[in-house]
Amino acid sequence: MILKVEHSTIFEYEEPIYETATEVRLHPANGAGSQQCVSFNLQVTPSAAIFDYPDFYGNRVHHFNILQSHKRVQIVATSVVETAAHQETGPFTEDEILLLDLLAESRYVHFDAAIQVLADRFREIDEPFRQSTEICRYINDTFLYEPGATDVHSTSAVVMALGRGVCQDFAHIMLAACRNLGLPARYVSGYLYGGGSTPEGQDEASHAWCEVWCGKENGWAGFDPTHKTLFVDDRYIKIGTGRDYGDVPPVRGTYKGTSSEKLGVSVRVSSLEHDGETPATRHHHPA
Amino acid sequence: MTRLFDQYHPQSDRFFDEVIASDDGPRAHYGIMMQRFNQFSAADIRARRELVNIFFRNQGITFTVYGVDEGIERIFPFDLIPRIIPGSEWEGIERGLVQRITALNLFLADIYQDQKILRDKVIPPELVLGSKHFRREFVGVRPPLGIYIHVTGSDLIRDADGRYLVLEDNLRTPSGVSYMLQNRIAMKRAFPVLFDRYTVRPVENYPQQLLRTLQEISPLPKLDPKVVVLTPGIYNSAYFEHSFLARQMGVQLTEGRDLVVNNNKVYTRTTKGLKIVDVIYRRVDDEFIDPLVFRPDSVLGVAGLVNAYRKGNVTLANAIGTGVADDKVIYSFVPQIIKYYLGEDPVLDNVETWLAGNPKHLKYILENLDKLVVKAANESGGYGMLVGPQSTPEEREKFAEKIVENPRNYIAQPTISLSRHPSFFNDTEIAPCHIDLRPYVLYGKSLSIVPGGLTRVALKRGSLVVNSSQGGGSKDTWVIDN
Numbered sequence: 001m002i003l004k005v006e007h008s009t010i011f012e013y014e015e016p017i018y019e020t021a022t023e024v025r026l027h028p029a030n031g032a033g034s035q036q037c038v039s040f041n042l043q044v045t046p047s048a049a050i051f052d053y054p055d056f057y058g059n060r061v062h063h064f065n066i067l068q069s070h071k072r073v074q075i076v077a078t079s080v081v082e083t084a085a086h087q088e089t090g091p092f093t094e095d096e097i098l099l100l101d102l103l104a105e106s107r108y109v110h111f112d113a114a115i116q117v118l119a120d121r122f123r124e125i126d127e128p129f130r131q132s133t134e135i136c137r138y139i140n141d142t143f144l145y146e147p148g149a150t151d152v153h154s155t156s157a158v159v160m161a162l163g164r165g166v167c168q169d170f171a172h173i174m175l176a177a178c179r180n181l182g183l184p185a186r187y188v189s190g191y192l193y194g195g196g197s198t199p200e201g202q203d204e205a206s207h208a209w210c211e212v213w214c215g216k217e218n219g220w221a222g223f224d225p226t227h228k229t230l231f232v233d234d235r236y237i238k239i240g241t242g243r244d245y246g247d248v249p250p251v252r253g254t255y256k257g258t259s260s261e262k263l264g265v266s267v268r269v270s271s272l273e274h275d276g277e278t279p280a281t282r283h284h285h286p287a
Numbered sequence: 288m289t290r291l292f293d294q295y296h297p298q299s300d301r302f303f304d305e306v307i308a309s310d311d312g313p314r315a316h317y318g319i320m321m322q323r324f325n326q327f328s329a330a331d332i333r334a335r336r337e338l339v340n341i342f343f344r345n346q347g348i349t350f351t352v353y354g355v356d357e358g359i360e361r362i363f364p365f366d367l368i369p370r371i372i373p374g375s376e377w378e379g380i381e382r383g384l385v386q387r388i389t390a391l392n393l394f395l396a397d398i399y400q401d402q403k404i405l406r407d408k409v410i411p412p413e414l415v416l417g418s419k420h421f422r423r424e425f426v427g428v429r430p431p432l433g434i435y436i437h438v439t440g441s442d443l444i445r446d447a448d449g450r451y452l453v454l455e456d457n458l459r460t461p462s463g464v465s466y467m468l469q470n471r472i473a474m475k476r477a478f479p480v481l482f483d484r485y486t487v488r489p490v491e492n493y494p495q496q497l498l499r500t501l502q503e504i505s506p507l508p509k510l511d512p513k514v515v516v517l518t519p520g521i522y523n524s525a526y527f528e529h530s531f532l533a534r535q536m537g538v539q540l541t542e543g544r545d546l547v548v549n550n551n552k553v554y555t556r557t558t559k560g561l562k563i564v565d566v567i568y569r570r571v572d573d574e575f576i577d578p579l580v581f582r583p584d585s586v587l588g589v590a591g592l593v594n595a596y597r598k599g600n601v602t603l604a605n606a607i608g609t610g611v612a613d614d615k616v617i618y619s620f621v622p623q624i625i626k627y628y629l630g631e632d633p634v635l636d637n638v639e640t641w642l643a644g645n646p647k648h649l650k651y652i653l654e655n656l657d658k659l660v661v662k663a664a665n666e667s668g669g670y671g672m673l674v675g676p677q678s679t680p681e682e683r684e685k686f687a688e689k690i691v692e693n694p695r696n697y698i699a700q701p702t703i704s705l706s707r708h709p710s711f712f713n714d715t716e717i718a719p720c721h722i723d724l725r726p727y728v729l730y731g732k733s734l735s736i737v738p739g740g741l742t743r744v745a746l747k748r749g750s751l752v753v754n755s756s757q758g759g760g761s762k763d764t765w766v767i768d769n
Contacts, residue, residue: 021579021590049550056423101416254578254590
């Protein structure tokens with residue numbers, strides 16, 4: 001599919017703030033698996049010079065700063081991405097050090113007692129892809145999707161105790177379970193094209209899921225524990241990957257000033273192939 | 288009149304005494320010093336003590352102790368009896384440090400570029416990946432000249448045979464060099480005659496050497512690169528040193544709020560507007576240096592600094608992420624690191640080290656807690672450690688729990704009988720006290736080492752801990768020509 005993403009982030013302040021420094025991870029991955037980023041445009045208001053670099057996980061990071069005082073910053077990323085329904089075929093290679101890095105605990109992915117019990121259910125399955133699939137299905141069946149039950153800083157241990165959460169939380173649980181079983185697994189930040197078909201209340205255009213290293217033959221396989229379909233297909237647009245959410249927050253920044261911040265995010269994903277189809281549009285306000 | 292050294296009992300059979308050899312005679316290079324001190328009356332000593340105290344107080348030479356309620360700012364205790372190292376002995380130390388620091392720098396360059404040493408399985412990769420100070424943010428960044436550790440201070444001790452061993456490497460923001468400089472001034476004032484009897488190698492030009500090193504790593508070759516010192520501020524235990532070094536180098540002392548990043552370049556705020564900064568001698572830890580990349584709640588850093596550094600628009604000394612190489616677990620691999628990069632055997636040996644992360648070692652550690660010194664892998668300043676022989680069974684039990692909970696974070700070493708040196712513990716008497724040595728190494732276009740360094744002394748009687756935060760003091764250290 002050819003999909004267009006319009007991702008707008010607005011920060012508003014009651015009093016003027018100054019010396020904003022911001023980093024964004026909004027550039028869709030290019031040439032990763034079956035995805036091509038056809039175009040990308042980043043606009044910042046008030047205007048600022050934009051710089052970029054590739055981070056440790058190969059994600060393209062853009063950053064800018066605004067010295068003068070201001071009460072509002074708008075960041076609009078517009079990209080066109082071509083996705084394919086079928087994965088490329090192997091054999092695949094991956095950096096051995098990176099794979100090791102994706103086996104350990106990380107900021108939001110913990111090996112607590114509860115996750116070990118969860119992982120133990122799947123320890124006997126000896127094929128990585130089937131193992132991952134069953135873990136994914138189990139999380140989707142067992143955990144309750146409930147926005148507001150957790151926040152962006154909830155760890156996998158907290159989510160295990162609550163038994164509920166959102167896509168980010170489900171991804172963290174799946175990462176913890178896979179890594180605990182010795183499967184290198186990474187967090188994926190991205191978007192999901194809803195196309196109007198996803199049940200109401202279960203869809204956010206901004207999305208998070210996992211990729212599990214399933215050996216040289218299968219390479220990185222995408223799993224989405226949030227949706228019943230379980231497998232990642234051409235509706236999924238990948239921005240970047242990391243050990244967990246902490247490595248790929250879409251926007252993060254600092255500023256000087258005493259005013260508190262109000263954040264508004266709107267993400268719109270539309271297909272450029274089927275004219276007239278309703279685009280999936282959601283607005284959400286993370287805590 | 289009793290002479291000072293008449294009541295000195297070195298117990299040379301149990302400890303290496305720096306001054307008195309085991310046959311009870313003084314070592315040759317200490318002969319003149321002993322003679323001179325033996326001529327002093329108690330009143331002579333008191334007068335010199337007073338002179339030194341006034342000097343330190345006037346200079347405001349203090350340090351801050353964390354974790355005590357009383358006045359936290361203290362005068363760093365200074366001992367009047369100098370430590371003397373013969374030039375021939377110093378040569379070996381120097382050779383060992385050049386080798387070690389060169390290898391550690393190559394290790395950092397490798398870890399932050401190709402990671403060959405991990406791929407060759409010389410060091411288990413998960414130890415590096417799991418190190419608290421490994422900075423993924425810095426992978427792929429190449430600092431000017433390929434140098435990561437511009438200012439270092441490895442701690443050396445001597446065992447019962449007088450062999451110099453490296454106890455730990457300090458590759459982040461080692462402190463204490465200002466005490467080394469002040470101790471020398473104090474000593475020359477209080478003991479001018481004694482000082483003149485030896486040919487003591489000078490240390491006074493350290494600030495100029497430091498400045499030159501910092502200028503050499505400027506991102507662009509400039510006639511007069513702008514260098515600043517970045518301090519966490521007045522509440523930091525080494526604030527005195529930060530301001531002292533800035534003053535000595537003639538550069539600006541800044542805090543995070545004095546600097547700002549604009550369009551990937553770093554500026555300092557001056558009365559005439561923003562002025563570009565080329566090199567930052569930073570005494571702020573990685574975690575606090577850039578709230579955009581590391582701890583977002585830090586008010587000590589500068590937002591955007593790491594990106595400016597990555598772009599090559601400013602140089603930090605030391606680089607980001609150098610702590611991965613002074614992690615106490617990685618420390619145990621330094622002999623292999625030297626062999627791997629230089630193909631040489633280490634000149635200076637490590638202290639034997641057991642890793643709690645290794646199941647076999649862990650068993651040994653837990654069974655021998657009463658004999659070992661156990662340290663947290665990423666702490667410094669004597670915090671988070673257990674000195675087995677001086678601990679109670681309850682303390683050991685508690686510590687054992689901590690070790691088992693997080694084995695990667697602990698190492699153990701035998702309790703080394705550090706060498707001892709006569710030191711005053713009141714005006715009229717001297718006793719043998721344990722000492723170590725922190726030489727300071729500068730690494731720019733070339734490597735240079737100040738002759739001597741800071742000798743720290745455990746002034747609490749019987750104590751093995753020389754850290755100033757734990758009741759240690761210091762001595763002037765003389766490297767003399769033979």
